[in-house]
Amino acid sequence: MKHLLGIQTLDKTTIELIFETATEFKNVLNRPIKKVPSLRDITVANIFFENSTRTRLSFELAEKRLSADVVNFTASSSSVKKGETLLDTVNNILAMKVDMVVMRHASVGAAQFIADRTAAQVINAGDGTHEHPTQGLLDAFSVREKLGEVAGKKIAIIGDIMHSRVALSNIFTFLKLGAEVRVCGPATLIPRHIAALGVSVSHQVQETLAWCDVANVLRIQLERQQIKYFPSLREYAAYFGITKAMLDNLNKPIVLMHPGPVNRGIELSSDAADSPHSIILDQVENGVAVRMAVLYLMAQYRDKILAVSA
Ligand code: NCD
Numbered sequence: 001m002k003h004l005l006g007i008q009t010l011d012k013t014t015i016e017l018i019f020e021t022a023t024e025f026k027n028v029l030n031r032p033i034k035k036v037p038s039l040r041d042i043t044v045a046n047i048f049f050e051n052s053t054r055t056r057l058s059f060e061l062a063e064k065r066l067s068a069d070v071v072n073f074t075a076s077s078s079s080v081k082k083g084e085t086l087l088d089t090v091n092n093i094l095a096m097k098v099d100m101v102v103m104r105h106a107s108v109g110a111a112q113f114i115a116d117r118t119a120a121q122v123i124n125a126g127d128g129t130h131e132h133p134t135q136g137l138l139d140a141f142s143v144r145e146k147l148g149e150v151a152g153k154k155i156a157i158i159g160d161i162m163h164s165r166v167a168l169s170n171i172f173t174f175l176k177l178g179a180e181v182r183v184c185g186p187a188t189l190i191p192r193h194i195a196a197l198g199v200s201v202s203h204q205v206q207e208t209l210a211w212c213d214v215a216n217v218l219r220i221q222l223e224r225q226q227i228k229y230f231p232s233l234r235e236y237a238a239y240f241g242i243t244k245a246m247l248d249n250l251n252k253p254i255v256l257m258h259p260g261p262v263n264r265g266i267e268l269s270s271d272a273a274d275s276p277h278s279i280i281l282d283q284v285e286n287g288v289a290v291r292m293a294v295l296y297l298m299a300q301y302r303d304k305i306l307a308v309s310a
Contacts, residue, residue, distance in 0.1 A: 001298050003115045003122045006131035007172035015176060019141050021293035022286070029289055031067065038296050041070035044100045045093050048125070049086075050076040052104055054260050054284055055125050055135070059102045066299075071098065073143075090114050100298065121275035121298050129163050129224060135259050136169030138290040140177055142283045143214055146255055149201030151178030156208045157239065158184045159267050162191050163225060166218055166259045171197055184208040185240060188229040189220075205240050209250055216257040217242060217267050237266050244271035255279055 001014065028036055044063045048056055056072070063070045073093060075081075080089055090101065093265050101118075103111050104125040111124035126132040144150050155174045159185045161167045181199040183190055193203055202208045209215055220236060230236050247254055256268075256277040264270045273280060 001294070003111075003124075004133050004294055004298065005111050005115060005124045005167050007133045007136045007176070008131070010133070010172075010176070012176050015140070015173065018137055018290065018293045018297065019144060021296060022137075022141055022289040023084070024063075025292040025296070026286070026289040029111050029285075032231070034049075034065055035067060036065065038065045039063065039066035039299050042299055042302070043069040043071065043097060044102060045073060045098045046125075047090065047093065047101055047103045047107045049080065049103075049110075052125070054287065055104065055132075058284070058287040058289050059123075059125065059134075062288050062295055065288070066292055066295055068100075068295070069197060070181065071096075073258040084255045086110065086113070087117060090118060090120075094118055094120050099302065100295070103270055109202065118261070121302060123294065123298070126165050128165065129168075129221075130165050131169045131172075132259075133169050134291055134294060135166050136173035136289070137294070138283060138287045139166075139170055139216060139257060139259070140173045141290050142257065142279055142286045143174075143179075143255065144177075145282070145286065146279055147213065150174060153179045153214060153308070154212045155179045155214045155216065156182045156184055156202075157210035157216050157218065158205060158208060160189045160220045161185050161194065161218070162189045162229075163221035164218045164257060166169045167218075170216060171199055175199070177244045182208060182211065186230050191298065205242065206246065209242070209254065212254065214255040214257060215242070216259075218259065219261065219267060233266055236297075241265075241267060241269060242272050243269040244275045244277075247275060247277045259285060260284070 045060055101120045102123045104123050106128050108128040108130040110127045111122050116119040140150055157167050157170055175198055183199050183203040254277055258280050262273050
């Protein structure tokens with residue numbers, strides 16, 4: 001892999017290779033000495049133009065566990081505020097001999113834009129409403145770990161499908177691995193032609209929970225909504241919010257997921273988020289191993305290119 005810009009262009013074999021590599025790294029993470037030297041000569045810049053807790057820390061930990069040199073850049077405290085362009089900002093960082101860039105940006109295609117114009121290897125850590133590939137990978141890895149396999153499983157993605165990059169990366173990953181995927185939410189938050197991707201659509205959360213093996217619940221992305229898509233958060237919670245009682249009353253096993261940050265009391269009640277159905281914190285743990293796998297495989301690509309040009 002030269003870059004990781006989205007799941008859409010990844011094939012099943014590569015996804016499976018990432019999972020096998022991540023399984024090895026998860027074992028490493030559970031050892032007393034959690035560090036391996038794989039990225040010892042590589043410098044990674046984490047360039048975040050949007051807020052992040054989990055993803056940035058997870059990438060940083062993954063890089064450090066692989067012995068990379070790490071620099072962090074947060075747009076809110078940078079010269080972006082003085083009017084510098086995205087390309088100039090990134091080129092200035094690269095001039096300091098950075099090899100890989102992990103980037104989050106509010107614009108769709110930002111990671112692709114940088115990958116097309118610089119020599120760095122780029123990982124997309126979320127580009128607007130488009131893709132968040134490592135989240136799709138860690139979600140599918142977590143399902144595989146919990147249920148043994150992904151193929152044949154019924155996966156429901158519930159919430160703000162329209163504005164979530166997690167939704168699209170999840171749809172691509174789970175479909176490529178042979179799962180059935182359904183999206184569920186208010187009609188205004190579901191893109192009109194989404195069924196063309198091969199997913200089914202529902203507006204009934206209760207019926208969707210009864211259908212699925214896994215419910216991946218997404219946050220309402222209010223920061224991306226320029227108009228009102230539903231009357232109030234209170235009404236959204238009443239129609240689409242999921243409680244522990246709803247999950248318990250299904251009388252079947254169900255796996256509850258959420259990429260975080262959870263808005264407790266809106267898409268999930270606190271008792272649902274903290275219930276035994278939930279694997280939310282396992283997702284976070286797996287995120288580090290999956291990102292280590294992606295970085296490791298990308299570094300292998302780099303080594304191969306350097307060997308050829310030597
Ligand atoms: C998601 C994101 O930023 O796209 N969070 C994450 O990366 N764990 C989802 C969200 O913000 O709701």
